[in-house]
Amino acid sequence: MKIEDCFRIGSILKTKGLKGEVQFYVDFDGLDAISFDAIFVEIAGKLAPFFVESVKYNQNNLAYLYLEDVDTIEKASALVKKDVYLPNKLKPKKRKxxxxxxxxxxxxxxDENEGELGRxxxxxxxxxxxxxxxTYKGCEVLFPLNEEIIVGIDVVKEILTVDLPEGLLDIYLD
Structure with missing residues (x-):
């Protein structure tokens, strides 16, 4: 699983107890409404899968996780300060x-005149x-998001159609 195939839901803050439980900071709104039995933890730039035995949500964006095969404080300590991800297919779709x-x-x-600018x-x-x-033609291009520039937004196809002012791209490409 690649990072671009996932979305970040939080990070592991610290261990709790001696049996591998970890305290998890949740920074994704509505995580408690998503049903999942596995998470991915970023270790050395790669995502490692872990099966979730239990998750208990607390107040203040905290949760406590027990992960399969993480049954000692030493194994849990290796996960501290690591980011946690779920696959994109579990990400809830936003309503309009x-x-x-x-x-x-x-x-x-x-862009209406230049065509595809990039992601x-x-x-x-x-x-x-x-x-x-x-990133357009190898350069980072910045443009405002306002009524004059945005022509349309296709939420289904994930396309933003814009009409950039004449010469804006030239500033970045020269």
Missing amino acids: AEFTLKDLIDFTAV ITAIHEYPQQLIAAV
Whole structure:
């Protein structure tokens, strides 16, 4: 399993007790509504699968995990400060009402004149507006996300259609 095939749900904070239980910080809203029996832990840049024996959700975005074959404090200690992922197929689909411009990460940006620009790699939030970042012809290109530039958003196909101001791409490519 590759990292791009998964979404991050949190990280392991510390061990709890002597029998391999770990304290897990959950930074994905609604994780308790997702049914899963395995997680992936990022170890040395690769995702290692672990089967979940039990998970107990606590308040304040904390959960306690027992993982199969992690039955000692030594085995659990090796997982501390590691990021935890689930496969993308388990990620809940957002309803239209819940969709925001920040959800455009991984959408493909297409300019009406230039064609496909690339995958949106980041959304930067500034006080006045949101800025999308794409890698176009080997250069990072930034453009604002506003009514003048956005022509359409296809949530199903994950395509953002834009009409960039004339000369904007030239600034980055020169």
